[in-house]
Amino acid sequence: MSPDRMKAGWLPENVYAxxxxxxxxxxxxxxxxxxxxSFQISPVIFPAPLDMAMAAPGIIGDLFHHAGITxxxxxxxxxxxxxxxxxxxxxxxVSDAVFEAFYPNLVVFQIVPKIALAPMFTFWLGxxxxxxxxxxxxxSFFPVMLSTMSGLKRxxxxxxxxxxxxxxxxxxTLLHVQIPYALPYFFSGAKVAATMATIGVVTGELIxxxxxxxxxxIRAQSLGQTPKVFCAIxxxxxxxxxxxxxxxxxxxxxxxxxxxxxx
Amino acid sequence: MSxxxxxxxxxxxxxxRKDTIEAVSGASFNVEQGEFVSILGPSGCGKSTLLMMCAxxxxxxxxxxxxxxxxxEGPRQSVGIMFQDNTLLPWKTVLxxxxxxxxxxxxxxxxxxARAEELIEMVGLRxxxxxxxxxxxxxxxxxxxxxxxxxxxxxxxxxxxxxxxxDAMTRDEMNDALLDISDRYKKTSLFVTHSIREAVYLSDRxxxxxxxxxxxxxxxRIPFQRPRGRDVGDTAKFNEIxxxxxxxxxxxxxxxxxxxxxxxx
Numbered sequence: 001m002s003p004d005r006m007k008a009g010w011l012p013e014n015v016y017a018x019x020x021x022x023x024x025x026x027x028x029x030x031x032x033x034x035x036x037x038s039f040q041i042s043p044v045i046f047p048a049p050l051d052m053a054m055a056a057p058g059i060i061g062d063l064f065h066h067a068g069i070t071x072x073x074x075x076x077x078x079x080x081x082x083x084x085x086x087x088x089x090x091x092x093x094v095s096d097a098v099f100e101a102f103y104p105n106l107v108v109f110q111i112v113p114k115i116a117l118a119p120m121f122t123f124w125l126g127x128x129x130x131x132x133x134x135x136x137x138x139x140s141f142f143p144v145m146l147s148t149m150s151g152l153k154r155x156x157x158x159x160x161x162x163x164x165x166x167x168x169x170x171x172x173t174l175l176h177v178q179i180p181y182a183l184p185y186f187f188s189g190a191k192v193a194a195t196m197a198t199i200g201v202v203t204g205e206l207i208x209x210x211x212x213x214x215x216x217x218i219r220a221q222s223l224g225q226t227p228k229v230f231c232a233i234x235x236x237x238x239x240x241x242x243x244x245x246x247x248x249x250x251x252x253x254x255x256x257x258x259x260x261x262x263x
Numbered sequence: 264m265s266x267x268x269x270x271x272x273x274x275x276x277x278x279x280r281k282d283t284i285e286a287v288s289g290a291s292f293n294v295e296q297g298e299f300v301s302i303l304g305p306s307g308c309g310k311s312t313l314l315m316m317c318a319x320x321x322x323x324x325x326x327x328x329x330x331x332x333x334x335x336e337g338p339r340q341s342v343g344i345m346f347q348d349n350t351l352l353p354w355k356t357v358l359x360x361x362x363x364x365x366x367x368x369x370x371x372x373x374x375x376x377a378r379a380e381e382l383i384e385m386v387g388l389r390x391x392x393x394x395x396x397x398x399x400x401x402x403x404x405x406x407x408x409x410x411x412x413x414x415x416x417x418x419x420x421x422x423x424x425x426x427x428x429x430d431a432m433t434r435d436e437m438n439d440a441l442l443d444i445s446d447r448y449k450k451t452s453l454f455v456t457h458s459i460r461e462a463v464y465l466s467d468r469x470x471x472x473x474x475x476x477x478x479x480x481x482x483x484r485i486p487f488q489r490p491r492g493r494d495v496g497d498t499a500k501f502n503e504i505x506x507x508x509x510x511x512x513x514x515x516x517x518x519x520x521x522x523x524x525x526x527x528x
Contacts, residue, residue, distance in 0.1 A: 158346040161320050166364040166415075167340045176367065180354050258354040259395060 047227040052234070055227035062216065063235045070201055070212040071239050073129050077136035078197035078243060082190055084137060085144025092145075093152045093178070094170065106142070114139050115203065122208045132209065136200025143192035151185025152178045183258070187251035194247050198240045213239070265329060266293030267451045268317060268419060273326035275312055286312045288476030289326070294468075297449040301462035303508065304472030310455045311423050313477070317453060318342050318421050331418055340368060343412030343450070345425040349404040351396040351411075357383065358392040361410045368415065375414055382410040385447070386440055402433040409444060420450040424457070438464055439493065446490050459508050464496060471511050481511050 029049050035041075036048035043051040088106075092099045118135055125131035155177050163173045205214025213236050220228035265271075275287040286309040294300045302310045315321040317328055319338045328335045330342075351360045358379060365375040383392055386406040396404055405425060412420060426434045438461060445452060445465070456462050462469045463485055471481040485504065487495050495501055 156348070156350070158348055159350045159352075161315070161318075162344060162346070162350050163367070164320055164338045165318055165342055165344045166367045167338060168367045172367055176363070177352065180352070259397060 044224050044226050047230050051227040052230050055225075056231050059228055059231060063213075063232060066211060066213045066216045066232070067235050067239050069129075070198075070205065070214065070236075071243065073133050073212070074136065074198040074201045074239070074243050075246075077133045077140065077201060078190075078194050078246070080133070081137045081141040081193050081197060082144050082186075085141040085189065085193065086148050086186065088141070088145045089148035089152060089182075090174075092149055094174070106145070110142055118203050119207055121204065127208050127210060132201050132204030132212075135204045136197045139200045140193040140196035143196065144186065144189040147185045147189030147192075148182055151182030154178075154181040154185065180258075183254050184251075187247055187254065190247040190250075191244065194244045195240065198236075198243050202236065267296040267298075267331060268294040268453065269327075269329045270313070270317070271327045271329075273313065273316060273328060274324045275309065275316065275321065276324045285476035287316075288478050290472070290477060290479050291326075292470055292479050292482065294451055294453060296451055298467050299445050299452045299454065299465060300468045300470060301454045301456055301466040302470050302472055303456060303459060303462045303512070304477065305474055305512065306457055308472050308474050309477035310472050313472075314421050314423050314453060314455050317419075318344055341415070341417045341419070343415070343417040343420040345405075345408055345412050345420075345422040347424045347427055349396070349401075349408045351404055351407055353396050356393050356395055357388065357399070357407050360396070360407055361414050363411060364415050370415065378416070379410065379414050382413055385444065386410060400433070401429050402437055405429065405437055406440065409441070413444070413448065413450070418451065420452040422452065422454045424455055426461070427456070427458070434461070435493070441465060442489075442491055459505050459512075460496065463501060463504050463508070464491070469508060471508060481508075483508065 033048045033050060036043075036046060036051075041048075047055075092103055117138070121131045121135040121138075125134060152174075155173075159177060160173065163177055168176070201212070202214040205212040206218055209215040213232050217229050217232045220226075220232065270290055270292050273287055273290045274285070277284045277286055290313060292300075302313065304310045312321060316323055317330065317335065319335045319342070330339065333339075352363065355363065358376075361379045361382065362372065362375060365372060365379075380392070383389060386409060388403060388406055388410075391399065391403065396407070399407070408425070412422075426437045429437060442465060444450075454462070454465060466485050469481075469483045469485060470479050471483070472478065473480050483504065486500070
């Protein structure tokens, strides 16, 4: 929609940004409610929004409890996969030998459909949270590593010449030039990792756990309490968003440092 | 005979997987202390390579380069260097960028901060010390990178087409600024450019290089007194020198002609 058409509307411009998406969402939810009611679909097969709203008050405490467990594990997996991703990126960048030896293997390893390995983690590490966190790290460190690596190569040839010319050591160049240049790239990888870490933990919980939203979903489903399953999925969305906000906020802080407060 | 910078029959051969490229072929010249010398030549003729060899950033295939009486065998710290792009670090302020070499070399910060502030004043950037590069124009960024090149008071200044990415008017301003700086600090300078007028305006001597494999074919002394003003560029003598240099470069550009003659002989 062109700015001219926006101005010609019957509401102030900035209201549209809130009103239009909300209106669309209400229409979808309303349509969903209407379809389920008019086709008389059982809430066990496919609950309507009202079924979920009625189920929610009774289970809100349970949801918070299980979301806390899933969230804690996802957060830990996210932070660890950032650390591992950055450490690997630094090792592969600093040493040509390490790069030659490991990089092709890491790419091939990326082709493995890692979802198929999820049950093995329960087999290896048991039902404890270690197994789910390890699996979540496995699927989320790679984007951090890859984007940080490309960021570390961002400093242009002349900037690197300047560093050599003033006598900077490899470590000084890394610290003063390459790492700051890599920061925006690291964050784009970290945002992917935040999503992947949550998915990884929930996948693990779906397979085997005694707590967490994934565990809650499986249990409610086996009891035929489908509205509860859907409520848990909504809780999962909120949780995923909260974990995602972490790298977004950190990135905003880093950008302020890069460009200066008044920039 | 050897000058402050002495380049003696320097050759540079790049070997790629497919073939070997001779970038510089037996270049020799001297630069006296405090002298400002331009290297003029067509793009891609190896003049930048020669400059990087003087900085110790590129190895030589054969020949010698001496600066201040010592052989250049690796990066030497007493070099101020400028590139076509400003190579400022975008997250550092103007002052922090200028002090970057001081920080890397772990020299006393307080002493050099005063010098950095003096340089900022000198290039007309007073009040911009705490700005970040994205808040500056292209010309201002290159002024910052001149300050950075001079902050540790190096004994030579090497510049690789530093103003070729700027618009014509900014470039004229930068030439004037560089004239002021070289009159004031009297740095032994090597300046690579493909602008004939810029070379004549700024230099005590202009060296003309041929197309690859590059070698120095002419060494022209520029007779104008310092300090110079822009009016120098309007004199008949100035234009005569420019025309002479253009003739030299165009002669060298005749494709394959000299080569064929040599083979025939």
